[in-house]
Amino acid sequence: MGERLVIALGGNAMTAPDGSASPQDQRAAVEAAMKHVGSLAAAGHQVMLTHGNGPQVGNLLLKNQIAADVVPPVPLDWCGAQTQGTIGTLILNALTHPAAVVVTRTLVDAADPAFEDPVKPIGRYFTEQEARRLERLGQTWRRFERGWRRVVASPEPREILDAPAAAALLDRGYVVVAAGGGGVPVVRGTDGRLRGVEAVVDKDLAAALLARSIGASALVIATDVPCAVAGYGTPAARPIRETTAAELRLLHAAGHFARGSMGPKVEAALRFVEHGGARAVICSLDDLGAAITGTAGTVVR
Numbered sequence: 001m002g003e004r005l006v007i008a009l010g011g012n013a014m015t016a017p018d019g020s021a022s023p024q025d026q027r028a029a030v031e032a033a034m035k036h037v038g039s040l041a042a043a044g045h046q047v048m049l050t051h052g053n054g055p056q057v058g059n060l061l062l063k064n065q066i067a068a069d070v071v072p073p074v075p076l077d078w079c080g081a082q083t084q085g086t087i088g089t090l091i092l093n094a095l096t097h098p099a100a101v102v103v104t105r106t107l108v109d110a111a112d113p114a115f116e117d118p119v120k121p122i123g124r125y126f127t128e129q130e131a132r133r134l135e136r137l138g139q140t141w142r143r144f145e146r147g148w149r150r151v152v153a154s155p156e157p158r159e160i161l162d163a164p165a166a167a168a169l170l171d172r173g174y175v176v177v178a179a180g181g182g183g184v185p186v187v188r189g190t191d192g193r194l195r196g197v198e199a200v201v202d203k204d205l206a207a208a209l210l211a212r213s214i215g216a217s218a219l220v221i222a223t224d225v226p227c228a229v230a231g232y233g234t235p236a237a238r239p240i241r242e243t244t245a246a247e248l249r250l251l252h253a254a255g256h257f258a259r260g261s262m263g264p265k266v267e268a269a270l271r272f273v274e275h276g277g278a279r280a281v282i283c284s285l286d287d288l289g290a291a292i293t294g295t296a297g298t299v300v301r
Contacts, residue, residue: 002044004170005292006216008207008268009033009051010223013285014087021055027090033222034094036288041097041175045292048170048214049091050207053083053181054122057200061123061150065134073137076122076152077184077196084180091177099175104162105194106183106201106209112155120154120200153199157182157206161194163213170214182206204268208280211272219272219280220291221265226284227298228266230256240298245273248300269300 013033016025041047057079064073074082081103088101118140125147126134134150135141142151160166166178182201186194204221211219230251231237240248249270257263262282269280283290283297290296 002046003217003292004046004048004215005040005218005220006048006050006207006211006214007037007040007220007222007288008204009049009285010221011052011054013222014051014053015055019055021059026056026087027094030087030090031094033285034091036285037175038095038097039289040292041095046170048166048176048178048210048216050179050203050210051087051091051177051181052203053080053087056083056087057181058123065123065126065130068134068137075196076198076200077186080181080184080200084177084184087180088177095175097175098173099177100169101177102162102166102169104160104166104179104183105186106157106179106206107159107161107194108155108185108187108197108199108201109158110187110189110197112153114153114155115197115199118151118153120152121149122152122200123150125149153197154202155185155199157201157209160206160210160213161186163210166210167214179203179206179210202264202268204264205271208268208272211277212275217278218292219269219277220288220297221268221280221282222285222288222291223265223282224284225262226287226296228257228262228282232256232258232262242294242299242301245270245300249274269298273300 015021060079084103092099131141131148141148166176169176182203183206185197185199185201228240252266257266272280280300281291281297287296
């Protein structure tokens with residue numbers, strides 16, 4: 001009997017090895033990734049995919065910025081929805097198994113403290129002059145070592161609103177792509193209506209919530225390294241293979257996992273298992289098959 005799996009694909013599954021994101025590079029990377037996913041579907045697993053969209057949103061933002069004096073910039077939630085459609089289409093074309101893409105919204109709290117202090121950098125680096133020009137359009141920019149970069153809120157995901165639709169397609173035998181880029185962030189107004197917001201939801205945390213929402217038995221976070229490492233970059237570095245949520249939580253609290261890289265992946269794995277998931281795995285994309293059987297990656301139970 002196959003399992004119900006949520007697989008979160010990192011940026012390495014959507015771009016060339018050097019990070020370039022031309023249409024040709026993205027198509028080739030997705031086709032390579034889908035060979036692994038297709039094998040899991042052929043083996044009888046129910047597979048739901050989610051994915052990152054950083055380079056793709058970055059490209060859209062650059063187009064916004066170049067044309068800002070001619071065409072009003074497209075809101076960030078629109079950019080997220082566009083990338084769900086674009087990346088989803090590439091995945092559909094690369095799979096031979098029946099597949100479907102669900103444009104997915106993620107509910108966040110309008111009162112989330114993240115909106116008061118936006119710190120999530122997105123897009124490319126620019127000069128101060130260019131940043132000031134875009135600030136006049138209502139954007140928030142901050143100075144970093146390499147230049148100025150736009151920053152937005154990254155609120156906590158509260159609910160994957162379209163998870164029931166995605167689960168219904170999964171039940172009918174489809175490989176389903178959902179919550180791409182963490183989902184299109186929306187808030188609910190006092191009138192009950194939903195509206196998009198200028199924010200980015202962490203894709204790994206959204207994947208953990210998606211996996212819980214559809215009753216997945218496993219959350220698999222596919223990235224560009226074989227496993228999580230304690231003491232990374234130090235002489236005491238050691239790979240983490242089999243571990244419990246309690247043990248991994250202690251390592252996470254001790255600062256073993258960088259906030260901008262492995263940290264969110266470890267936190268997502270912990271949240272899934274701590275809220276009743278059977279296991280979470282952090283592994284390389286090439287090890288997907290072995291990770292499902294427990295012979296590769298970091299396995300958290």
